[in-house]
Structure formats: structure tokens, C-alpha cells
Amino acid sequence: MSTQSNSDRPAKVTTQTLQEMKERGEKISMLTAYDYTMATIIDQAGIDVILVGDSASNVMAGYETTVPMTMDHMIYHASCVVRGAEKALVVADLPFMSYQVTTEEALRNAGRMMKEAGAHAVKLEGGKPVAKTVAKIVEAGIPVMGHLGLTPQSIYKFGTYKVRAKEEEEAHQLIKDAQKLEEAGCFALVLEKIPAKLAKEVNQELSIPTIGIGAGSHCDGQVLVTHDMLGLNKEFKPRFLRRYADMYTDMTESVQQYIADIKSGDFPNENEQYS
Secondary structure, eight states: OOOOOGGGSOOOOOHHHHHHHHHHTOOEEEEEOOSHHHHHHHHHTTOSEEEEOTTHHHHTTOOSSSTTOOHHHHHHHHHHHHHHOSSSEEEEEOOTTSSSSOHHHHHHHHHHIIIIIOOSEEEOOBSHHHHHHHHHHHHTTOOEEEEEESOGGGHHHHOOOSOOOOSHHHHHHHHHHHHHHHHHTOSEEEEESOOHHHHHHHHHHOSSOEEEESSOSOSSEEEEOHHHHTTOOSSOOOTTOOOSOOHHHHHHHHHHHHHHHHHHTOSSOGGGSOO
16 A cells, blocks of 8 residues: 555646646756656656657667557557656657558557557658647647657658758748648647747647747747757767767776776775674
């Protein structure tokens, strides 16, 4: 029997919470997690939303793109995160080719993410072409977060990770896509690597929250990959990334000290062994 009363537990963040935050002008914080330990840390730190991103393909598996991730991969990572998150809203990416083939397959996979992983919502990439799919998933009672701008699952189509929608035609299309996603029932929208001026315009057009990554300060919230933000990834240095720690160096030095202590016979000492 649990000894923790309901009043002691942190208030759970829901999709409605995010909408209320937007309406009162409170910014939304969002970070990625792919495992129980990281999810527990950032949840207890007070993060609003945890994204189980298909960026696990890069961060956890070492792939060059997000394309190799499967539903089984994502369900595994999401289930680990859900067990570590008491307060945060957990949103899980639907991976490449899990929702693009048919609406029925997309709905089935979104359902798997909710039933098997326990995720609170799913995220998928794209605009008008996926709007009907979004509507079908939402109709089934599954919250959907959209994603426009730089969409990593389409990297082979774009051929570059450069800023998207700098030209007027693409910018106009992005605004229309954002409106379509809102009409389809998305509860929030990620805007990745687009001009800040365009992100501001999109945010003004929509009543749902926008979450930026490389999209400037006018979005309702911000998201970063936790491993990047903590400095665990030394090579990735985009303009939009602010590093809050240098854990790559800290961990390297700690491991080196551990090795040295073993080699010298200092570890374990008398206080670190049993009599």
C-alpha cells in the first residue's frame, strides 16, 4: 500500500495544462529522455513535458539519422520513460513509416504507443499530407503533437539540416500546414529550425501552444535534446543550442580517476570493503 497521499504528489501535466499555460503566457519547458534514470532526474527537476524522441536513433543507438527507429524501439524507450515520470506529460514520437502508409496503420501504431508504452500523447511530422491521419488518431482519443519546419525523418528528401522556410513560398506553406494541423486536432506544435520571425507569425495564427527548437523566442515553449543541453554530445554545436553543463569532460575525468585509483591500489580502501 502506498504511503504517499494524493496531496503529496506533484500535479500531473496534461494537454489541458499546456493550453492553460499558453493562455496565461507561461512558457513551457520540454526535454528529451530515452530511459528511466534520465526521465526521473528531469521529471523531479520540474520539466513540463518529456519527449521520447526518435532522436534516440542518434543519441542512444549511434545512427546517423532517425530513420532506422522502429515501433518496437520507440515503445521500449517510451515505456522506460513513463516509469520515471510522475509529473511531466510524456510525448512519444511515432517513427518513420509507422504512420505514412495508411491511416489505419497509423492509428494502430499510435494505439500501441499508448497501450504498450503508457505514453500520454504521440508526435508525428508533417503538414497537410498527414492532417487526415492526425484527425483519425485524435478522434480515437489519442492526443497528437505536430512537428513542422525541419523534419528529421524527411532528411533524405531535403538533403540538408539547414534552416527551413526561409523563402516566402515555403514559409506560406508552413503557416497553412500549421493551421491544418490545428484544425485536425493537434494539441501542440513543434517548430524546428525556422526563422524566428516566421515562428512568431505561426504562434500568432494558432490558438494551440507552439514549442520551438531553433525557432526563436516567440514560441510558447522550448525543447532541446537533453544529452546536447548537458554537454554529453561534444560534436553537435548548432546556433540554437545552449549548453548548461560539460558532462562529457566531467564523466571522462571521473572514469580516468577511477582507472587511476584501481591501478594504484587506492580503490577499494578499507572503508569500501567488508570484514
